[in-house]
């Protein structure tokens with residue numbers, strides 16, 4: 032009887048209390064066959080015309096037309112190699128690159144000479160973790176990071192573990208934030224680097240980077256922060272925050288994909304072992320010809336976000352509040368993941384109890400959303416970030432991330448909220464679990480049969 | 483003298499404002515179009531009672547540059563049309 036319920040609700044509620052992990056994975060493999068049927072039932076009334084709305088600003092952002100406008104000349108007439116020293120074609124490009132470098136530096140309170148252009152935050156994170164680790168490996172072999180970092184930081188740490196480093200992956204509290212006391216206690220005499228993300232890409236929480244900066248400085252540990260989701264959106268000052276290395280990504284701030292930057296402190300100097308051999312550009316830290324148009328785009332994007340930060344932040348906060356209050360006003364049992372205050376407002380991560388995120392995403396076809404990071408969205412694994420904040424397996428599975436950006440409109444928020452409300456209501460009506468909850472049965476008390 | 487000067491500035495600003503709005507409406511992409519309209523209105527309103535001549539001059543200059551950007555980007559958006567969104571309805575994307 033009970034296994035029967037289990038199977039019939041696979042699409043709507045995949046995880047139930049007491050079901051073993053292995054069982055759970057087997058269930059998810061049948062999602063492909065169950066979901067389309069379910070989808071028909073939920074979405075048959077809207078064969079919508081037009082393109083889906085974009086609500087996934089943490090995964091990437093559209094180009095700002097001002098950014099594209101600044102880039103165009105460097106894709107056309109001004110194509111010179113910025114490293115060419117013998118003619119004006121090179122000088123023009125070099126001048127554009129240096130202007131952009133100054134724009135990036137200004138946004139974060141750095142000196143131009145501390146900015147290195149890379150292909151994005153992934154590369155910046157790799158250079159920071161592996162480059163610093165390897166340079167100092169003869170003296171220090173311990174690295175401190177957190178369980179909620181981006182995959183590229185976690186995997187860089189794993190790579191170093193293979194080279195004989197020790198890595199501590201700090202847990203986070205249920206609000207998603209690292210406990211500073213735990214952080215300080217984890218520092219050892221041989222700790223070379225702490226790497227902590229400034230704003231989390233899945234749940235939007237802000238780590239206490241300024242406090243961590245003080246602690247790291249006192250213990251002579253370098254602090255690296257992955258600020259891909261923070262720079263251009265919240266005020267960042269590398270000196271006030273005592274940051275030694277910082278990763279920046281272009282496509283999160285309305286610049287193109289494939290460009291990013293790494294801030295590397297000069298005083299006290301941070302040394303890096305380059306990952307790439309070559310012509311020695313970017314002071315030997317990142318060889319390869321600089322992509323002038325992309326760099327000009329990143330510079331202009333930084334310039335715009337510096338000017339627009341206050342306006343954007345205020346507006347995005349208002350839109351986020353509008354979305355949250357509309358959704359929670361109409362649907363019960365909605366949980367907002369991550370600290371309610373220490374956060375970047377444009378990343379709203381909600382769990383809808385008793386339904387499954389995957390089914391909801393499929394039902395919400397007319398809005399481009401995701402359940403978490405783009406890199407893990409191909410797998411049906413629940414997000415490791417949500418698991419790290421201690422979300423119960425079922426809530427980790429029922430989460431949706433709403434990414435609000437500079438170009439999001441009020442109308443889009445209202446449409447998304449209304450769609451969300453109607454789909455969640457429809458899905459819950461089909462869920463036996465929801466029915467039981469309505470009847471007053473405490474589902475946590477049910478002993479599900481194991482088979 | 484000061485009054486005519488202020489009047490001249492006022493006319494320049496109003497003309498610029500209207501022209502930017504008119505151009506912005508031509509973006510084929512819903513999000514860019516709405517943003518340009520919204521941001522322009524807010525910016526001009528914010529600075530409505532500005533009296534500092536130098537500041538006004540700098541803002542006029544900036545608005546003129548933005549107008550040129552919008553004009554170029556509108557052309558691009560018409561060459562590579564944005565598909566219309568689910569919320570745009572019947573006459574969407576036909577501007």
Ligand SMILES: Cc1ncc(COP(=O)(O)O)c(C=O)c1O
Pocket residue numbers: 089090150151152153154181183228230231232257259260279280281282289290291
């Ligand atoms: C926090 C964070 N770090 C790193 C990255 C990777 O950035 P990029 O795509 O620029 O390599 C992302 C986004 O994908 C991110 O959100």
